[in-house]
Amino acid sequence: MKETTLTIPSDRPRTRREPSKGWALPKLRELWEYRELLFFFVWRDIKVRYRQTVMGALWAIIQPFFTMVIFSLFFGRLAKIPSDGLPYPVFSYAALVPWTFFATALNQASNSLVVSANMVKKIYFPRLSLPIATVLASVVDFVLAFMVLLGMMLFYGLVPTTNVLWLPFFLLLALVTSLGVSLWLSAMNVQFRDVHYTIPFLTQAWLFVTPIAYPSSLLPEPWRTLYGLNPMAGVVEGFRWALLGTDTAPGPMTVVSAVVALILLISGAFYFRRMEQGFADVL
Amino acid sequence: MSKLAIDVAGLGKEYHIGGPQKNYYRLTDQLVDIATAPFRRAGRLLRGQASSAAELDQAIWAVKDVSFQIRAGEVVGIIGRNGAGKSTLLKILSGITDPTDGYADIYGRVGSLLEVGTGFHPELTGRENVFLNGAILGMRKSEIERKFDEIVAFAEIDKFIDTPVKHYSSGMYVRLAFSVAAHLEPEILLIDEVLAVGDIAFQRKCLGKMDDVAQAGRTVVFVSHNMGLLQTLCQRGIFLHQGGVDTDGTITEAVDAYLQTLEQARSHDLSQRTDRKGLGHVRLVGAEVFNGSQAGSSILKTGYPARFLFSVDAIVPGIACNFFIYDSIGQPVISFTSKTRGPEDSFDPKNGLMFVCELDELLLLPGRYRIDVAIVGDNRLQDFIEAAAVFEVGEGHVGGRPAPQDGKFSVVMSHRWTLPTKN
Numbered sequence: 001m002k003e004t005t006l007t008i009p010s011d012r013p014r015t016r017r018e019p020s021k022g023w024a025l026p027k028l029r030e031l032w033e034y035r036e037l038l039f040f041f042v043w044r045d046i047k048v049r050y051r052q053t054v055m056g057a058l059w060a061i062i063q064p065f066f067t068m069v070i071f072s073l074f075f076g077r078l079a080k081i082p083s084d085g086l087p088y089p090v091f092s093y094a095a096l097v098p099w100t101f102f103a104t105a106l107n108q109a110s111n112s113l114v115v116s117a118n119m120v121k122k123i124y125f126p127r128l129s130l131p132i133a134t135v136l137a138s139v140v141d142f143v144l145a146f147m148v149l150l151g152m153m154l155f156y157g158l159v160p161t162t163n164v165l166w167l168p169f170f171l172l173l174a175l176v177t178s179l180g181v182s183l184w185l186s187a188m189n190v191q192f193r194d195v196h197y198t199i200p201f202l203t204q205a206w207l208f209v210t211p212i213a214y215p216s217s218l219l220p221e222p223w224r225t226l227y228g229l230n231p232m233a234g235v236v237e238g239f240r241w242a243l244l245g246t247d248t249a250p251g252p253m254t255v256v257s258a259v260v261a262l263i264l265l266i267s268g269a270f271y272f273r274r275m276e277q278g279f280a281d282v283l
Numbered sequence: 284m285s286k287l288a289i290d291v292a293g294l295g296k297e298y299h300i301g302g303p304q305k306n307y308y309r310l311t312d313q314l315v316d317i318a319t320a321p322f323r324r325a326g327r328l329l330r331g332q333a334s335s336a337a338e339l340d341q342a343i344w345a346v347k348d349v350s351f352q353i354r355a356g357e358v359v360g361i362i363g364r365n366g367a368g369k370s371t372l373l374k375i376l377s378g379i380t381d382p383t384d385g386y387a388d389i390y391g392r393v394g395s396l397l398e399v400g401t402g403f404h405p406e407l408t409g410r411e412n413v414f415l416n417g418a419i420l421g422m423r424k425s426e427i428e429r430k431f432d433e434i435v436a437f438a439e440i441d442k443f444i445d446t447p448v449k450h451y452s453s454g455m456y457v458r459l460a461f462s463v464a465a466h467l468e469p470e471i472l473l474i475d476e477v478l479a480v481g482d483i484a485f486q487r488k489c490l491g492k493m494d495d496v497a498q499a500g501r502t503v504v505f506v507s508h509n510m511g512l513l514q515t516l517c518q519r520g521i522f523l524h525q526g527g528v529d530t531d532g533t534i535t536e537a538v539d540a541y542l543q544t545l546e547q548a549r550s551h552d553l554s555q556r557t558d559r560k561g562l563g564h565v566r567l568v569g570a571e572v573f574n575g576s577q578a579g580s581s582i583l584k585t586g587y588p589a590r591f592l593f594s595v596d597a598i599v600p601g602i603a604c605n606f607f608i609y610d611s612i613g614q615p616v617i618s619f620t621s622k623t624r625g626p627e628d629s630f631d632p633k634n635g636l637m638f639v640c641e642l643d644e645l646l647l648l649p650g651r652y653r654i655d656v657a658i659v660g661d662n663r664l665q666d667f668i669e670a671a672a673v674f675e676v677g678e679g680h681v682g683g684r685p686a687p688q689d690g691k692f693s694v695v696m697s698h699r700w701t702l703p704t705k706n
Contacts, residue, residue, distance in 0.1 A: 006285050006286065006287040006290075006352055006354055007285070007286055007287060008286075008287050008390070009286040009287060009288075009355065009390050009391075012390040012391040012470065013390070013391070013392075014388055014389070014390055015378070015388070015389045015390075015393070016386055016387070016388050016389075017375055017376065017378055017381065017382060017386060017387040017388075017389070018381070018382065018385075018386040018387075019381055019382055019383055019384065020381050036418055036423060036424050037418045037419060040414065040415050040418040040419075044404060044407065044411075044415055047406075047407065047411070048404060048406050048407065051406045052406070116402075118398075118401055118402075119401050119402045119419065120379075121379065122379070122397045122398040122401045123377075123379070123395065123397065123401055123402065123419055123420065124377050124378035124379050124393075124395065125419060125421070277380065277381040280374065280379045280380040281298065281380055
């Protein structure tokens, strides 16, 4: 209309919408600016997760607990799998607690963008906040299952040593691993719903390649370090060491696990960043 | 000198859509195709191309080479027919999707309102949803807390604020959702056709709120089909046609240009038109207007009978025809629906796939009118065409009284006066 020259305001931030070219840095600052939204998403997931279920939050305990019972019966009693000198139930449950967190987070997060398709198509907000929020919401389940672990330790008269100070580190490792894998899977699931059908199979296979029903001490050393390539192996053995004092102190395997987890997280964030501008068009 | 709020330069957005369906002559061809499809798709994935859902080989430009600047504080209406690129433009401006070409610079905090109630969770209470939805729309928690009472009061649902929204009536749901959105206060506000919600009284209230927003010196970009509304709210209008800017000027200029192309569109065969919305299981294939005489003349007169004929190409359960009459400046005048039944409604096998709507007395003043038609069925919108027909009303009589053209008003009613006398 009127050909007046318009000045560029210096007091207002400029946002540029332009074609994205290839790989770019993940939008972490934006995620920080929207931290309140992230908090609301976590809160929503927690509130909604067990609504309209009879058992409610008990589900967070039932799943790992009954898996433990089954493992104890078949692997502990029948197959007589060694358990590093510990009662088999507490040996396997200590591993199942972080494992269930990982599996739940994966399952929920991989679908997080698809179930919120309508929001993604109609509103702009950092897409990263959806998978991250679902992973964080799973922490509540973890805490509940962890309480039961403490109860079991009391029952078997196991007192943690100062190793327990390392526990937060292994928790963080579990979180980083879950987030990394979730970022990959959630972004892929937008394009290829095949991913959703792969998850049950993937978690099942992953369960068996992680030393949950058996100890990693079954493997001789060069192979044990290699086992760390599965970051959940590092997490699980770390948990046992920190809480139950098994002979799996942090070593080369833990380092390998930590490195792999970080690689997963960083590459996941970059992959997510590359795919995210297409989400609204593809969903 | 004015400050810049939005600067759009050479903006384009290309979408890939499925190509034509293949014809299979043999079952084996089809089986081979099904078997090889995963490999072809995996190949595409490796080359970084999109989607598993369809074979995407046709590209269309939803928006192409669009440039304009919007000054801070300006209220701009974006108009255009279905598929002209309005929604895509808003999606790019709000950051939901990236452009394929060009850029858009935005100065200031942007809030967008492309749909009312996105992100509402049925299991959460009204109160919880206000906070969640507010956060999704970009409000700070402190801001929502400050405005909370106002939001609830505006929505008129005080009593049910702690009830899960799944128990709300659809009216309550929409009122609450809109109320949250209406209290958004960014420097730049992008709004897509969201006012067609709630009952009439609430719509009026929303319009009032929108007017406040427009008056408050905020930059607003507004997409709507409601020309009357746009003309009251906006000073400037941008008319998009086939993905490009056709007219950028005062809102009146833009609306005029839009109405003109609507009339041109009418001359096309309806079944050939692509600017339509809806599911498409049923298509409107004909829309005609006749006067009451059997001769089939299409010249209507005020106060005389009129017949509206709409042909469809199929019947689905619960099919209904809605049509809307607009005057020459795009103001809505009246709507008709076959959904609500009257005692004189009937079925006539002779008519086949045709809706016939008959009026004994056409109570429209002389002038030019257009008809938008919506076909619904299976509880979904099946087809929607703007300006499916345009007709002219000539001068006539209502209740024996002449009804001349009036520049402003378009409806007339039969009536009588008792006049004052000096006795």
